[in-house]
Amino acid sequence: MSLLFDESLKSIQFLFKYVGIYLDRTILNTAEHLIKFRSLYIINFLWLNTDVIGEILWLIQGALHGKSLIELTYIAPCTTICMLANIKSLSLLLNQDKVKQLFKQLRNMENINIGDEEVKKKMVAEGKKYLRAVIKALSVINAVTLILFSVSPILFMGLEYKKSGQVELVLPFLIVYPFNSYDIKYWPFVYMHQVWSAYLVVTQVAGTDCLFYTCCTSICTQFRLLQNDIETIIPERNFDENVFREKFKKLAVRHEGIMQSVIQLESIYAKSTLFNFVTSSFLICLTGFNVTALGDIGFMLSFLSFLLMSLMQIYLLCFYGDMIMTSSMEVSNAVYNSKWYTVNAKAAKHLYVVQMRARKPSKLTAFSYADVNLKSFTKILSTAWSYFALLKTMESPTRA
Template structure:
């Protein structure tokens, strides 16, 4: 009995210590946990986010060849779709026929820009990962329930966003892949003959409806669709993950600032060191936002410019197309486009809001019994925090929810214009 009790007394503290260490580890690695799913998205595209790639022939062939192959694979369809639009406009194709491929070509160009922005800023992406990891690993959570709840809430919301985005992308891919098969089945039921169809009208240097080429062309378009959706989704998921990590750091910083001056047993000699650490953390978080801005600012500008056209054209196709399969595919595409640009603006807005709330946290700290010199330091940080850390579309516009409302407003104006252009042709 005594032996068992002694073993129990030895095991319990050890288990508690292990559990505490495991809890701290799980709480601190928000970035790495989310990167696993994002790396899976990029796996078959040929983008390696967290891998050191040397400028040697061996590494370039090993780690760049898949991306280059997929790039040419995808853009043969992109160029063919744009050529189809030009040829269709010259030969008097209807507005509905022209707008069928237009949003898809638009989205293809956007996916190219987003993926290339990551590759061209590969060093900055690695710097950002390093900064975020260091900040997450250096956070002392301990038994603070508020901090644990903050991290748990942010993780839960991020997981929900990533899952919803993956589901919508999967549904969009499936609907575009099977819509032409559904059309072929309905035509066969009506006429008893098989009329070959493809997901997208694209010009090729051969007849794609020849039975010798049709299966290859069909799979070519399906894989191109997968590449486009994956590149946009992967780049955006990385944006959401880094934004969540930054917002979590801002919220944890707010908690530490509010409690930096205890009600009792305040030691003025210890305060400067504590305050200095918080100021360094604040500067580190703001530097992370600057790195994100450099990585995403140009692709975000293209995203803002194209989103109004994308939402407008996709919404027009949902209302104008008579094929139920195509309507469902474009409806899923519309939801995905709306969700994509909304989340981009939403997370940009979160960064701005959480950065400005540091000023409120400083005001809520018990600064009033402090001496004039210390209060002055607190005031400087408070005033700096009132200038928000923010992401921009290449300084053209701030990335926040106001930008989203402007995009929707512009898209609706374009949509109304298209409907008025469609009416005379139907009449």
């Protein structure tokens, strides 16, 4: 049986291939290894952040020179998601040892042969199926967003040429360069530069998120398998306390290992998740505002797909965090559903300890600022709506 984790990791490694991030490889602090395995990431990092700096400069100049609210909010979400991509990718690189340790923990847990093999196959298959569907849906939305932002300027130029007979050069993003980027000598290079930067952003955000979903799916599957084994730990007849004790020790060790993997996952993602939470309200608000404010259908569609991508990204982050909490607490129900009432007091006490521990959920947090669950998602939406209403109020006097 192929491991859920390893099978899903293959597609994630493909996402990171051209970014220069190697998840499952030992990289030594030697000149040879750093050049071989870090040079591509460094090149892409510098490539992307030249555009990020240019976007920030454009925002500063635009604010100083009285650019319209629509123009300022056009580039602000793009700058924000670029910074998010940087933080997410750096969080993996800076926690490389923790990532490798987490991979080892998840593989070891999936390799344990305990319980009904058919049940294990069924649960793992369900996890694979759902995870595959999520990654495919996310990939489609990300691809559509990238294509729309890359192609809409060309379509705009074509329509403008058809109307006026003149070619007006347009770029996907508003960025300041130390040269005239609308000069035909530089425009093709700048255009491709911005498109590749957009690809890097989408890939880094999607790649780190898909890894998060994969780890959460693997952990939740282990919690469910543990629940099944706890429910069936006491046989219908012929209870043997020695056999029970041996099984219980193994289950207790597994339970502790799964909870430790949650702690390890949080230590990797906590800081980037905090930034994700703080910026998501702005992203959703600004992209929603652009959808309603931009007059051009091409750019409106681009930001509509951007809005869907932002909503799905933060929703799935909270959804999988909620799954971790729920599946960890359901271990308590599994103890209750076992035949604890048929055993002696000593065995029942062991089960009671597990039940009490499981009532305290294993959870992921945004660097202890907030729990990663669906309640946090509703708060983010509420905050985004408040910002959106404020922007619409600010826009009305300008139009009047």
